[in-house]
Amino acid sequence: MLSGRKRAILKAIVSDYIQRAEPVGSRTLARRYNLGISPATIRNEMADLGEMGYLEQPHTSAGRIPSYKGYRYFVDSLMEAEQLSPADEERLSRALQQRLSKIDAVFSEASRVLSEVSQYVSLILTPIFGQQTFQQLRLVPLDSQFVVVLMVTDTGLVQNRVMEVPPGVSAAELDQIAQVFNKHLKGMSLEDLNSSFLQELYSVFSRRNRALQEFLADLITGFTFGEGEKVFLGGTTNILKQPEFNDVEKVRNLLQILEERDHLCRLLMDMASEDIAIKIGEENECLQMKDCSIVTASYEINGRRMGTIGILGPTRMDYARVISVVEYMQKLLSKTLGDILL
Amino acid sequence: MLSGRKRAILKAIVSDYIQRAEPVGSRTLARRYNLGISPATIRNEMADLGEMGYLEQPHTSAGRIPSYKGYRYFVDSLMEAEQLSPADEERLSRALQQRLSKIDAVFSEASRVLSEVSQYVSLILTPIFGQQTFQQLRLVPLDSQFVVVLMVTDTGLVQNRVMEVPPGVSAAELDQIAQVFNKHLKGMSLEDLNSSFLQELYSVFSRRNRALQEFLADLITGFTFGEGEKVFLGGTTNILKQPEFNDVEKVRNLLQILEERDHLCRLLMDMASEDIAIKIGEENECLQMKDCSIVTASYEINGRRMGTIGILGPTRMDYARVISVVEYMQKLLSKTLGDILL
DNA sequence: GTTAGCACTCTCTCCCGAAGAGTGCTAACA
């Protein structure tokens, strides 16, 4: 455990650095914070903290900056929770209070306002289909050639797409297919939907040709991979305001990651297991993100954890504030989605 | 008109600058290109071209760079059409040859490969609904509370969303609504779909309450603004490789524009009126894009111009190459979409 | 009309020195 004085110094250093983005020295620290001790004493303590791995020195005779370990300690046991200002709460709420008919519009608005209020990059993972169970399937023929496939999950999400109907399959037969699905799959987790069911289907429709079999296979893969999960991204340009991203090379590295939606998707899914998750710098598996931190929260639909919202910024981000923003949005989103879907 | 020699010199300068991104001087020009004249003569000609507004000088005693007018002249009458390499054609085709069930997947793949091959930023505007006519409406009730609204256009695009059914409206009544729509609107341009029809609808269902009226109004606005047009963006990071974007401030300006999807949408719609459109530097209304050029082409679905693909790069972009890429993708996309939708 | 020569201009880079900030060590102090 760190002594009270070391804790106070570490806290002051991290806070100061978060605010000003510049290495902080003993003299400045003594001047700016009322620690009641002289720069010399602070220097001694700083040397200790440096040896213990909480602080780093960009070079001899620059001030100290927090190491990853320093941020972690700060977040875990020094930082004070911050109450979101009423103005910010207002901004967040209002964005979701508009009448947003499509669920995607909700996510897109949420991501926009999240990045605006936080001034960092916002990420939103749409509901994970694997977490839901099959409720019903509808096959709505548009004409003799195309059919609209509607799949409804237990949480009320509707997945839809247009498919080509194999030639010679009648509307009655489509109905029959839907019936088999609805009878056999109701309540089954979409994750578990595997090929054994497909075999069963084949046998039911065995008299039929290869085209139909392909159609059925496509139908099922569409459920699991179909629309899939998407990631909404907002405020990418905010990151460019941060002094640590004054280097175009760094910017490019980060933006490249943000362009790989699959990667982000996996990242957010991994973090979905916790209510609030914080990854600081090196804790990110991805090397290119070692200068960044991510704070995520999982939103719920009807009490079930369904997806994740997150904010990405430099390791030097204002954790207390970001956490309060994310938490507020988490509640807001859970409520809004519940209202729309239930 | 410019003399043959001036044309040759201008062409050499623009080509060289496009390739190397550095002001080009008379001596270098004479060395690199076999123009058969001495640097001194070139200098005279360059001075003329400068006075005529085709060239600019970053400062005295640097070489010349093309002005906006210089690029324009180059594009209009100096540039030689470039044949896309078989390898590139292959890459573009293959991306769209995958089985892509959802139309959005086609656009997303197209935008990805477009940016990869061009090494600039790619933009794709999804089909403009206003250009299409109403074909049919389906209202598929999921349960007593929600209904899936399916609207099919004459080009085979399906727009869908989930809406809440006003309490007390039966399935039969929904059917009736759909029938009225299908009877009155078939063949009508979605753009023209206005409130006069809504009045008519009200009178048909006049016995009904306010909730139903709101439902009907929402239904119609959904057609025109509903899903709306989307812009797919790819290869944003490519722009960062360009030396002209070594300045973070410039990058931020551009990325900010690219984040405003509505703005991009309008931009691409404006350019949709031509088969191939090229906007160079200052020709862009948007001030922040004065250092950029956009090359667009409109793709067709069943012979009707429906949307736009484009490539955005620095004014110093390789126009010949970009044009050939865009043209190729235009044909590819028109074909692919025709196949999927028809 | 074209070219060679030349003086001149402007940028870029490298280097140097001064300023500033901060450290670590030592010695004195409570």
Add this chain to the structure above:
DNA sequence: TGTTAGCACTCTTCGGGAGAGAGTGCTAAC
């Protein structure tokens, strides 16, 4: 023994030349 003042030292940053390099425009000759 912990704390503090003092001091020499280190390292970065910034500004000011000096020199190199590239290119221009003008003039005079071909």
